[in-house]
Amino acid sequence: xxxxxxxxxxxxxxxxxxxxxxxxxxxxxxxxxxxxxxxxxxxxxxxxxxxxxxxxxxxxxxxxxxxxxxxxxxxxxxxxxxxxxxxxxxxxxxxxxxxxxxxxxxxxxxxxxxxxxxxxxxxxxxxxxxxxxxxxxxxxxxxxxxxxxxxxxxxxxxxxxxxxxxxxxxxxxxxxxxxxxxxxxxxxxxxxxxxxxxxxxxxxxxxxxxxxxxxxxxxxxxxxxxxxx
Amino acid sequence: xxxxxxxxxxxxxxxxxxxxxxxxxxxxxxxxxxxxxxxxxxxxxxxxxxxxxxxxxxxxxxxxxxxxxxxxxxxxxxxxxxxxxxxxxxxxxxxxxxxxxxxxxxxxxxxxxxxxxxxxxxxxxxxxxxxxxxxxxxxxxxxxxxxxxxxxxxxxxxxxxxxxxxxxxxxxxxxxxxxxxxxxxxxxxxxxxxxxxxxxxxxxxxxxxxxxxxxxxxxxxxxxxxxxxxxxxxxxxxxxxxxxxxxxxxxxxxxxxxxxxxxxxxxxxxxxxxxxxxxxxxxxxxxxxxxxxxxxxxxxxxxxxxxxxxxxxx
Numbered sequence: 001x002x003x004x005x006x007x008x009x010x011x012x013x014x015x016x017x018x019x020x021x022x023x024x025x026x027x028x029x030x031x032x033x034x035x036x037x038x039x040x041x042x043x044x045x046x047x048x049x050x051x052x053x054x055x056x057x058x059x060x061x062x063x064x065x066x067x068x069x070x071x072x073x074x075x076x077x078x079x080x081x082x083x084x085x086x087x088x089x090x091x092x093x094x095x096x097x098x099x100x101x102x103x104x105x106x107x108x109x110x111x112x113x114x115x116x117x118x119x120x121x122x123x124x125x126x127x128x129x130x131x132x133x134x135x136x137x138x139x140x141x142x143x144x145x146x147x148x149x150x151x152x153x154x155x156x157x158x159x160x161x162x163x164x165x166x167x168x169x170x171x172x173x174x175x176x177x178x179x180x181x182x183x184x185x186x187x188x189x190x191x192x193x194x195x196x197x198x199x200x201x202x203x204x205x206x207x208x209x210x211x212x213x214x215x216x217x218x219x220x221x222x223x224x225x226x227x228x229x
Numbered sequence: 230x231x232x233x234x235x236x237x238x239x240x241x242x243x244x245x246x247x248x249x250x251x252x253x254x255x256x257x258x259x260x261x262x263x264x265x266x267x268x269x270x271x272x273x274x275x276x277x278x279x280x281x282x283x284x285x286x287x288x289x290x291x292x293x294x295x296x297x298x299x300x301x302x303x304x305x306x307x308x309x310x311x312x313x314x315x316x317x318x319x320x321x322x323x324x325x326x327x328x329x330x331x332x333x334x335x336x337x338x339x340x341x342x343x344x345x346x347x348x349x350x351x352x353x354x355x356x357x358x359x360x361x362x363x364x365x366x367x368x369x370x371x372x373x374x375x376x377x378x379x380x381x382x383x384x385x386x387x388x389x390x391x392x393x394x395x396x397x398x399x400x401x402x403x404x405x406x407x408x409x410x411x412x413x414x415x416x417x418x419x420x421x422x423x424x425x426x427x428x429x430x431x432x433x434x435x436x437x438x439x440x441x442x443x444x445x446x447x448x449x450x451x452x453x454x455x456x457x458x459x460x461x462x463x464x465x466x467x468x469x470x471x472x473x474x475x476x477x478x479x480x481x482x483x484x485x486x487x488x489x490x491x492x493x494x495x496x497x498x499x500x501x502x503x504x505x506x507x508x509x510x511x512x513x514x515x516x517x518x519x520x521x522x523x524x525x526x527x528x529x530x531x532x533x534x535x536x537x538x539x540x541x542x543x
Contacts, residue, residue: 007413007414007415008411008413008414008519009411009413009414009464009494010410010411010466010494010495010496010497010522011411011466011496011497011519011522011523011525012464012497012526012527013464014459015414015462017414017461019459020458021459022459031231035497044413046252046253047252047253047254047255047256048256048460049256049485049486050256050462051254051459051460051461051462051486052459052460052464053459053461054459054461055462056461056462056464058255058464061497061522061523061526061527062526062527062530065519065520065523066519066523084413100377131256131460131486132256132257132258132485132486132487133258133460133462133484133485133487134258134484134485134486135367135368135484135485136256136257136259136365136368136370137257137258137259138258139258140460165484174468176368177368179367201257201359202257206256
């Protein structure tokens with residue numbers, strides 16, 4: 001098997017696949033290719049969508065075709081790529097108190113930890129934005145410590161509010177919409193990933209690192225009020 | 230500048246503001262959205278001399294009944310085999326008419342098609358999100374859903390008698406019985422029997438149908454290689470197969486990533502037509518290679534340009 005593999009998607013995209021399973025090396029390769037294409041987009045390029053181990057390159061079939069885009073991707077892959085610039089470090093306040101969470105006790109029970117130890121483990125995680133997916137502003141953060149990595153719930157819970165901090169397996173997410181989720185709801189943040197600011201509508205870039213900071217309930221409420229104004 | 234104001238007497242589910250969409254934001258989890266049948270939207274706008282991607286009202290098979298409260302505006306109706314009633318007048322859509330204060334307009338589904346577009350000679354007033362008035366239905370962000378008892382306004386409303394009259398139904402407006410697909414990107418996850426079943430058996434669209442996608446009923450397409458592919462970007466037209474072996478075709482408001490294998494992908498130039506296939510109607514899939522798919526897209530684009538240009542010669 002040669003890496004990466006090129007897979008065709010209808011008449012308008014190529015999926016460039018760097019591995020079969022999650023790996024840091026493959027994700028770094030995805031980000032390098034993404035940056036190389038953004039720096040010098042081939043004619044007919046529309047957008048590139050990074051994921052864990054693959055990059056989707058969407059193009060206009062009226063202007064170009066799979067072979068031409070594949071050749072441009074091969075050139076981008078062998079370029080002396082500029083070293084990956086480290087992403088920005090983003091601090092996100094989280095309240096773990098009262099009705100900001102609903103699953104801390106159950107996560108504690110299932111992991112054999114105390115709720116305080118679950119919080120400490122969550123705060124100690126080394127988080128990185130791997131991709132946005134699923135719905136607008138859903139940034140998948142990998143880096144949840146193994147001690148609190150649980151499989152998702154068997155059935156989703158409905159109407160989980162926006163701003164919930166949820167975990168499943170090695171992943172953590174800040175929800176942006178009121179939606180059902182089968183992930184574990186351990187806290188709530190006043191931070192809005194969909195910022196509502198036209199000049200920067202999405203808080204994170206893929207590759208950013210995220211640090212969670214614990215806040216108490218009054219601080220959470222104050223920051224939530226400030227975020228609204 | 231004059232304004233026309235409408236009261237929504239009754240709106241079915243899934244009636245929303247849509248425009249040419251917001252492409253280029255998939256990396257932030259945002260699908261392009263926009264009209265389910267983009268050709269019909271362009272057609273309705275072009276019939277009024279508007280930019281083809283201007284915001285319009287997308288009417289579902291739930292229908293829409295509105296009353297003009299104030300002002301007057303010329304409007305175009307195109308997409309699907311819907312019917313209208315406007316005062317004493319009634320008939321098939323694909324028409325340009327002028328509605329005035331005190332009049333009502335009722336748009337109802339006919340025998341074919343899921344989506345119809347009401348474009349206006351003026352600007353439909355609706356919120357912009359990320360550069361577009363298209364409604365992302367799962368979140369309600371963008372122009373928004375139309376709800377019974379609400380109102381909407383057309384700014385810079387114009388009466389254009391020169392544009393009024395019947396529109397010729399484009400020959401390519403009706404849905405087809407067979408849709409072209411390119412196999413993959415995960416056809417390797419399926420046994421030869423599933424690949425053969427996709428191309429040899431009819432599938433029926435189910436009622437699990439919304440702007441995010443439609444689930445198909447048909448042969449079970451169980452993947453061999455379990456469902457462990459890392460989540461990756463998906464597109465409008467992806468045919469993904471869940472753990473139960475049932476196929477879902479992703480549409481305008483699709484999720485942007487998914488970990489289910491995609492057995493095949495509808496050719497994008499056929500997705501608009503596919504969106505007009507009614508639930509419970511049968512479809513078949515035909516595999517073509519990428520070179521043929523690119524040729525088809527180019528031919529289709531030329532045909533669409535011709536159909537739209539003909540509107541200027543009315």
